[in-house]
Amino acid sequence: MHTPTPAQLLQVWERGGDPSAAARALLLLGCSCDDEAVPDELAALPLGRRDARLLELRERLFGSAIEAVASCPQCATAVEATFRCDDLRMPEAGAVAATLEHAAHGVRVQFRLPDSRDLLALEQCGDAEAARGLLLDRCVLAAQCGEQSHDARSLPHELQVQIAQVMAQADPQADLQLAFRCPECGHEWQPLFDVARFLWQELHAWALHMLREVDTLAASYHWAEADILSLSPRRRQAYLELCAP
Numbered sequence: 227m228h229t230p231t232p233a234q235l236l237q238v239w240e241r242g243g244d245p246s247a248a249a250r251a252l253l254l255l256g257c258s259c260d261d262e263a264v265p266d267e268l269a270a271l272p273l274g275r276r277d278a279r280l281l282e283l284r285e286r287l288f289g290s291a292i293e294a295v296a297s298c299p300q301c302a303t304a305v306e307a308t309f310r311c312d313d314l315r316m317p318e319a320g321a322v323a324a325t326l327e328h329a330a331h332g333v334r335v336q337f338r339l340p341d342s343r344d345l346l347a348l349e350q351c352g353d354a355e356a357a358r359g360l361l362l363d364r365c366v367l368a369a370q371c372g373e374q375s376h377d378a379r380s381l382p383h384e385l386q387v388q389i390a391q392v393m394a395q396a397d398p399q400a401d402l403q404l405a406f407r408c409p410e411c412g413h414e415w416q417p418l419f420d421v422a423r424f425l426w427q428e429l430h431a432w433a434l435h436m437l438r439e440v441d442t443l444a445a446s447y448h449w450a451e452a453d454i455l456s457l458s459p460r461r462r463q464a465y466l467e468l469c470a471p
């Protein structure tokens with residue numbers, strides 16, 4: 227992985243006008259992963275592996291401290307908490323097997339972990355039920371009961387839940403939960419942390435800020451955008467101070 231330049235980040239931000247969080251995450255990875263990681267390989271990364279890379283990119287771009295705000299589910303107090311990227315990083319459990327297996331209720335199921343291609347496909351689903359069915363269709367590779375093969379959607383509900391649990395255990399980084407405690411009422415809860423969405427919001431704020439700086443310097447010095455973006459942050463800041471009214 228490498229740290230993208232400001233010009234590359236602005237390009238990603240510009241291309242990410244598409245509201246899909248999955249598509250935006252792929253753009254972010256595409257600009258930071260080294261050349262050998264072709265787009266198809268990035269899209270096929272299990273979601274936890276994708277999120278581990280996004281977390282690494284976040285640390286490179288904006289540092290390790292993550293300030294999160296959540297509303298207390300009990301008393302609606304806005305609670306702030308600071309986490310470090312290291313706190314959010316699950317230990318890698320080694321290589322993820324391409325195919326996982328689970329057997330229960332006399333059925334042996336082979337499946338794979340969800341990835342970005344699945345998220346993109348799921349965006350077309352109208353509700354959570356349809357999304358769950360489509361994800362099963364896509365990720366279950368085979369379901370055998372003796373000689374008879376089963377349709378993924380016809381698997382017993384309990385077995386479907388177990389498959390989801392095995393998936394989560396095999397790829398724990400994909401379901402990242404933060405630990406919050408409300409200082410007002412003492413309630414403790416663990417909201418999910420979506421690193422892809424969070425990083426995109428930060429990129430959006432950064433891009434607007436950077437464009438304002440480009441605008442200020444271009445108006446004062448008549449430099450081209452590319453030249454301003456290639457200045458080091460320190461030098462850019464020094465010029466901004468010089469031309470401040």
Ligand SMILES: [Zn+2]
Nearest residue numbers: 298301408411
């Ligand atoms: Zn509370």
